[in-house]
Amino acid sequence: MKQIRVYDQVFRIEKTVYSLQGIHLPLPVSYRQMAFFVGTLILMVVLNKFPPISWIDFFLVKFVAVPAAxxxxxxxxxxxxxxxxxxxxxxxxxxxxxxxxxxxxxxEKPKNNYYQYEGEVACRFATRRDQP
Structure with a gap:
């Protein structure tokens, strides 16, 4: 059976947003980037009620820089x-x-913490040739 290569990924172009409601964005943003930004923004709004995040007073850091990063x-x-x-x-x-x-x-994980080997274990010791 012969496999045929498919080049669907090459022709799949990510959709990009250049402006929102007539306001031009400084950089074009894909839908995937917007989803991560909005998801993180919602998470930051929820976490803003709890101590470590609520102690930060910088609005732009919490709600713009962190979701953008x-x-x-x-x-x-x-x-x-x-x-x-x-x-x-x-x-x-x-x-x-x-x-x-x-x-x-x-x-199953062995109940004891040591391993037991069955059969013979052989090893070879290296010898030094310059010994008398």
Whole structure:
């Protein structure tokens, strides 16, 4: 069976917003960046009621700079070749998954903290040739 390459990703152009209600934005913004900005803005409004964030008195830092930095980071940077939010989800999934596998099936964790080997264990000691 032969695979045919598909170039859909090449022709998928991200939609961009240049102005809102006739007000021109300083930089063109994609819908994905706007979603991260609005999501972070809502999170900052909720967290503004609780102490560490509520102690910050700089309105522009809380409600403009932090959401802008988060939207820039999550749309422009990659961690280990993945989008940051996908990397974080996979890291959390790995953290909570069992780590003892045999042939891709989960096995029970040994009850004792030491390992016991069955059979013979052989080793070879290096010798120095300049010894008399």
């Amino acid at each position: 988060v939207s820039w980071f999550f749309t422009r940077k990659t961690l280990d070749g993945k989008a940051p939010h996908r990397f974080i989800f996979r890291w959390i999934e790995h953290f909570f998954s069992p780590h003892h596998f045999a042939r891709y099936k989960e096995i």
